[in-house]
Amino acid sequence: MRSIFKTGAAALAAATMLTGVAHADGHSVSGPLRIFSDMSNPAPRAVMEDMVARFTEANPEVEVELVITDREAWKTQIRNVLQSGTADVVNWYAGNRMAPYVDAGLFMDISDLWEEGGLTETLASTQGSMTMDDGIWGVPYTYYQWGVYYREDIFEELGLEAPTTWEEELANCEVIVESGRACYTIGTQFLWTAGGWFDYLNMRTNGYDFHMALTAGEVEWTDPRVRATFENWQTLIEMGAFIDDHQSYSWQEALPFMVNGEATAYLMGNFAVAPLREAGLSDDQLGFYQFPQIDPSIEPGEDAPTDTFHIAANAENVEAAEAFLLFVASAENQTLINNGDNLGQLPVNANSQVDDDEFLNAGFDMLSNNATGGIAQFFDRDAPAEMAQVAMQGFQQFMVDPSTLDQVLMILEQARSRIY
Amino acid sequence: MTTVMTDTPIDSKPPRRVVSQQTIAPWLFLLPAFLFFATYVLYPIVQSFYISTFEWNGLYSPQYRGVDGFTDQQCLELGNRAGREPGCELTGDTVWNAEYVGMENYRNLYTDPFFWTSLKNNVIWLVLYFLAIPAGLMISLFLNQKVVGMRLYKSLFFFPFVLSQVVVGLVFSWFMLPGADEGLLNVILGWFGAGPVNILGNADTATYGIIAAGLWPQTAYCMILYLTGLNAVDPEQIEAARLDGAKGPKMLWYVVLPQLWPATFIAIVVTVIGALRSFDLITIMTNGGPGFYNTSVLAFYMYDVALSEFGFRMGYGSAIAVILFLIMMVYIAGFLWKMWRDEKG
Numbered sequence: 001m002r003s004i005f006k007t008g009a010a011a012l013a014a015a016t017m018l019t020g021v022a023h024a025d026g027h028s029v030s031g032p033l034r035i036f037s038d039m040s041n042p043a044p045r046a047v048m049e050d051m052v053a054r055f056t057e058a059n060p061e062v063e064v065e066l067v068i069t070d071r072e073a074w075k076t077q078i079r080n081v082l083q084s085g086t087a088d089v090v091n092w093y094a095g096n097r098m099a100p101y102v103d104a105g106l107f108m109d110i111s112d113l114w115e116e117g118g119l120t121e122t123l124a125s126t127q128g129s130m131t132m133d134d135g136i137w138g139v140p141y142t143y144y145q146w147g148v149y150y151r152e153d154i155f156e157e158l159g160l161e162a163p164t165t166w167e168e169e170l171a172n173c174e175v176i177v178e179s180g181r182a183c184y185t186i187g188t189q190f191l192w193t194a195g196g197w198f199d200y201l202n203m204r205t206n207g208y209d210f211h212m213a214l215t216a217g218e219v220e221w222t223d224p225r226v227r228a229t230f231e232n233w234q235t236l237i238e239m240g241a242f243i244d245d246h247q248s249y250s251w252q253e254a255l256p257f258m259v260n261g262e263a264t265a266y267l268m269g270n271f272a273v274a275p276l277r278e279a280g281l282s283d284d285q286l287g288f289y290q291f292p293q294i295d296p297s298i299e300p301g302e303d304a305p306t307d308t309f310h311i312a313a314n315a316e317n318v319e320a321a322e323a324f325l326l327f328v329a330s331a332e333n334q335t336l337i338n339n340g341d342n343l344g345q346l347p348v349n350a351n352s353q354v355d356d357d358e359f360l361n362a363g364f365d366m367l368s369n370n371a372t373g374g375i376a377q378f379f380d381r382d383a384p385a386e387m388a389q390v391a392m393q394g395f396q397q398f399m400v401d402p403s404t405l406d407q408v409l410m411i412l413e414q415a416r417s418r419i420y
Numbered sequence: 421m422t423t424v425m426t427d428t429p430i431d432s433k434p435p436r437r438v439v440s441q442q443t444i445a446p447w448l449f450l451l452p453a454f455l456f457f458a459t460y461v462l463y464p465i466v467q468s469f470y471i472s473t474f475e476w477n478g479l480y481s482p483q484y485r486g487v488d489g490f491t492d493q494q495c496l497e498l499g500n501r502a503g504r505e506p507g508c509e510l511t512g513d514t515v516w517n518a519e520y521v522g523m524e525n526y527r528n529l530y531t532d533p534f535f536w537t538s539l540k541n542n543v544i545w546l547v548l549y550f551l552a553i554p555a556g557l558m559i560s561l562f563l564n565q566k567v568v569g570m571r572l573y574k575s576l577f578f579f580p581f582v583l584s585q586v587v588v589g590l591v592f593s594w595f596m597l598p599g600a601d602e603g604l605l606n607v608i609l610g611w612f613g614a615g616p617v618n619i620l621g622n623a624d625t626a627t628y629g630i631i632a633a634g635l636w637p638q639t640a641y642c643m644i645l646y647l648t649g650l651n652a653v654d655p656e657q658i659e660a661a662r663l664d665g666a667k668g669p670k671m672l673w674y675v676v677l678p679q680l681w682p683a684t685f686i687a688i689v690v691t692v693i694g695a696l697r698s699f700d701l702i703t704i705m706t707n708g709g710p711g712f713y714n715t716s717v718l719a720f721y722m723y724d725v726a727l728s729e730f731g732f733r734m735g736y737g738s739a740i741a742v743i744l745f746l747i748m749m750v751y752i753a754g755f756l757w758k759m760w761r762d763e764k765g
Contacts, residue, residue: 075729083480083514100732104479104517105500112504135501189707245598247710248621313503314482314510380730389730390712397711400621404711411533411712 030061033320036087037066038074047342055327062320081312082106088315089324094129094140094306095377096215096384101310102132108311108318109135110325117326122349126306129377138310139329142338144345145363146196146303146378149272150265151258152287154181162289166204166232169292173241176264183241185263187249194395195379195388196267199303202229204294208301208373215382217420221412230409232294234402247400255279267291269305270345273359288362290370301373302366305381306348390415465745472525472738476518478726483515484508518735525739534713535740538721541627542696542747545717548631549638549695553687556642557680561672563643564650574647581640589704592633596620620706623714630698630705630715638694642687649683650676685758692751696744699723718744 039048045068052064067087069077074091081087082101092098101107114120114136120127126140150162155172158179163169173183188194203211206225213219214226236242243257252275257263259279266272276286293300309328311321327333334347339355346354346364354364367375380388394408482503484495490507502508529535563574580588597603598618600610609615619629653676661675677684699719702708708716708724716724718740726737 072729076727076731079478085482085512100477100479102500104477105481105502106479107500108503109501133500189709191707191709245618245621248593248598248618313500314512385730385732389724389728393709393712396709400623400710 028061029059029317029320029323031317031320032063032065033089033317033324034065034087035067035089035324036074036078036081036091037068038071038091040068040070040074044343047337050342051328051333051337054333055324058327059320059323062317062323064324085312085314085316087312088317088321090310090312092138092308092310093377093381094126094138094308095381097377097381098130098132098137098308098310099384102135102137106313107137108313108315109137110139110311110322111136113322113325114139117329119326119329122331122351123329124350125375126348129306129375130308138308139325140306140308140348141328141334142343142345143304143306143348144270145367146200146267146269146291146305147363147366148265148267148289148291149258149276149359150287150289151261151281151285153285154261154264155287162287163292164289165292165296166294170235170239173236173239177240181261182243182257182263183236183265185243185254185257185266186246187251187254188246188396188399189248189250189253191392191396192378192380193251193254193268194399195392196269196303197233197399198229198391198395199376199379200267200291201233201294202226203301203373203376204291204298205229205232207295207298208376211301211376212374212382215379215387217384217387217416221409221416226409227405230398230402230405233398234405237399237402242399247396269303270359270363274344283358288359290366299373300371302371302375303378304346304367304371304375305378384419386419387415468738468741468745471518471735472742473520473522474518474735475521475524476516476734477732478734479517480514481517483511483513485511521735525736528736529739529743534716534721535718537713538716538718538740539743541715542717544627545631545634545695545698546692548628549635549691550688552635552638552642552691552694553684555635555639556644556687557646559639559643560646560650564647578640578644580637581644583637585634585637585700586704588633588637589630589701592629592636593620593705596629621710623710626706626710626715630701633705634694634698634701638691641690641694645683645687645690646680649680653679689755696748718747 035052037048039045048068049066052066056062056064078090078092078101081090083106092101098107111134114123114127119139123130123140126143127136130136130138130140148162154176155162158175160172160175161168163172176183186193186197199211202214205228206214210219210225214221219226243254243263246254251268251272254266255272255275256279258266259276259281273286277283290300290302309325311318311325315321329349331347331349331351334349335352337343338345338347338352340357340360344355344357344360346360346367354360376382380392383391391412394412397404398408481500484492484498484502486492486495486507487509488507490505495502495505495508498505498508559577563570563577567573595604596619597606598616598621600606600616605619606616609617617625619625657675657679658671661671666675697719698717702715702717702720706715708714708720713721713724722737722740722744723731725731725733725740731737
C-alpha cells in the first residue's frame with residue numbers, strides 16, 4: 001500500500017472524524033434504510049455486502065435492507081425505483097447520466113452534506129462531475145482510468161517503444177501491421193467502446209474544453225475541428241490499425257485477439273486488466289501507456305468514469321442515508337473497497353490510499369500528474385442519453401465504412417439540433 | 421259499450437323472462453379473462469395513443485406541499501431543490517411532467533430516416549417469413565411416412581421451436597462469426613475456397629442473416645401445424661383420386677392442399693405475427709446495428725428510443741407503437757372478416 005500524502009495515520013484520523021460528523025448533531029441514526037445497488041458482479045457484490053455489514057456494525061440502530069440488481073438491468077430499473085419511492089439510497093453514475101433524474105427532482109440535493117462532512121475537500125476532484133444546477137447530487141465511491149493496454153513482449157520483439165506522440169504512434173502501428181498483426185483490438189457491437197476512441201482522439205486533437213463543449217451540444221458536429229478528429233481516426237482505420245469485423249464482437253470477445261497476439265493493444269478502462277490476467281497474460285507481457293498526444297500544444301484530457309451513490313428525493317430515512325453516504329465517502333472505506341482484493345480501482349477520497357498494483361499506480365499517476373487538460377467521465381456519461389445513443393452508432397458506422405463520414409456527421413448534427 | 425268483466429283479470433304483461441343459467445354462465449366464465457384483457461391489453465393501447473401526443477421522458481417527479489408559511493406554489497418553483505427546503509414536504513403523490521405536442525411525434529416520424537429503415541426491414545421480414553410455410557409443408561410431407569424411428573426425426577425437426585429465441589440467436593451468431601476459422605459457415609465456405617464473409621456485420625446482409633435464424637424455429641412451427649393437418653386428411657378422397665389416376669404434384673395441389681386449408685390459415689396467422697414482433701433475435705444478433713439501426717424493425721426501434729438504456733422518449737416510442745399497432749390492425753381486421761365470412765358459410 002502506498003499513501004498519497006505519505007501520512008497514513010493522518011488519513012485514518014480524518015476518516016474517523018468523517019464518520020463522526022454523521023452523529024455531529026447529537027443523536028445516532030436509526031430505522032430502516034433501503035439501499036438499491038447495481039454492484040452485481042461477484043467481486044463488487046461482495047464489496048457492497050461487506051460495506052453494508054461494516055456500516056451496520058457502526059450504526060447498530062439502522063436496519064439496512066439491501067437490494068442488488070443486475071448492472072445492465074439497473075440502467076432501466078432505476079426509473080421505477082426512484083419514482084415508486086421504494087429506495088433511500090441508490091447506485092448511479094456521475095456526469096450527464098444523472099441529468100434526467102436531477103431534472104425530474106428524483107435525486108436529493110446534498111450540497112449541505114458535502115459542506116458539513118468536509119467532502120468539498122476530500123472529494124474535490126469529482127465535485128464538478130457531481131454538480132448540476134448549483135446542487136451536488138451524490139457521492140462517488142470509485143473511479144478508474146482509461147488508457148492503452150499493450151503487449152510489452154510483442155513491442156519488444158518488434159523493437160518498439162510505447163509511443164508518446166502521434167508520429168511515433170503511426171510509425172509503431174506501421175511496423176505492427178507489417179508484422180501481420182493489428183495495432184488495436186476493439187469490439188464495437190455494443191457501441192460504447194467506439195465512444196472511448198472518439199473521446200481520446202477528440203481530446204487530443206481539439207482539447208478537453210472543446211470536447212466538453214461538443215458533448216454539451218455547443219458545437220456543431222459538422223464543425224471542421226470535429227472533422228479533423230475523424231480524419232485522424234480515418235488514418236488509423238485505413239492503415240489497418242483495427243481488427244476486422246469489430247462490429248460483430250463485444251468488448252470481451254475482442255480480448256482473445258490481444259491474448260493471442262493477433263492485435264497488440266487495447267484502448268480500454270482498467271477493468272480489462274483482470275480478464276487479461278485471467279486469460280494468462282503476465283504483468284511482464286502486459287503494459288500500459290497514456291494515449292499519445294496528437295497536438296503537442298494541447299493539454300491531455302483523460303477519461304475516468306466515476307461510480308456514485310445518491311439519495312432519492314422521496315427517501316423516508318434521510319438521516320441514515322446521509323450517514324451511509326458519509327461512510328462510503330470516508331478515506332478508510334474507499335481505501336478498503338478499491339484495493340486489489342475488492343474492486344481493484346481507484347479511490348476518490350484524497351486521503352485514501354491506492355493499492356500497490358502496477359496498473360492502478362500507473363493510472364493514478366497519470367490522472368494526478370498528467371491529465372492537465374481535465375478529467376472527462378466518458379462519452380455516454382458526458383453527452384445526454386439520446387445524443388450518446390445516436391453518436392455512438394455513428395462512430396460504429398464510420399469505423400466500418402469511413403467513406404460515410406459526411407452522412408454520419410449530418411445525422412449527428414440533425415440529432416444535436418433536435419436534442420439540446 | 422259494455423265492459424266485460426271477468427273473474428280473473430287478464431295479465432297484459434308478457435310472461436317474465438327467466439334469465440337462464442346458460443345465458444349467464446359463459447359471461448361469468450369470460451369475465452376474468454375480459455378483465456385481464458382490458459387491464460393489460462385494451463387500456464395500454466388507449467394509453468399509448470394518448471402518450472404519443474406528448475413529449476415525455478418517462479419520469480414522474482415527487483410532489484411537495486408547502487408547510488410553515490411556504491405555499492405549494494413556492495415549493496413547485498423550487499423544483500428539484502424542494503427536497504432540501506424545510507418548508508416543503510413530500511405529499512406522497514407524483515407529478516407527471518409531460519409536454520403536450522399534439523401530432524408532433526408523428527410528424528417527426530415521417531422525417532425520421534431510422535423509422536423508415538425499420539419499416540422497410542419489417543416488410544422484408546414479413547415477405548421472407550412466408551418461406552416458413554412452404555418449407556414447413558415440405559418437411560411435414562416428408563415426415564408423414566411410416567418409417568422406423570420416425571418419431572425421433574419428427575422430434576428433431578420440431579426441436580428448434582422449443583428453444584428460446586435468445587438461444588437460437590446465439591447459435592446462429594456463432595454459426596456466422598466473421599473470422600475465417602471462427603464461424604462454421606466460414607469454415608464450410610473455406611472448403612470451397614470462398615469467403616470469409618461477415619453476414620451480420622454488413623448492413624446489406626445482416627437483416628437476411630437474422631431472418632434466416634428466425635426461419636429455423638418458424639419452419640418447425642408450421643411443420644407441426646401441417647403434421648396435425650395431415651392426420652385429418654380423408655383417406656377415402658385420396659383413394660378415389662388415386663383411382664382417377666392423380667399422383668405427385670397434382671394429388672398434392674388438387675386433393676391434399678385444399679384439405680390442409682385450415683392448417684395453412686393458422687400457419688399464415690402465426691407467421692405474420694412472428695414476423696411483426698421480431699425483436700429478441702435482432703437484440704441478440706446485431707443489437708440493431710451495424711451503424712444506424714440497419715437491422716432494426718419497428719418493435720426494436722420503439723424499445724430503443726423509449727425503454728432501453730439511453731431511451732427517454734416515451735411519446736415518440738408510443739407513436740411508433742401506434743403505427744405498428746395500426747399495421748397489425750389492418751391484418752387483424754382482415755383476419756376477423758375472413759373468420760366471420762367462413763362462419764357464415
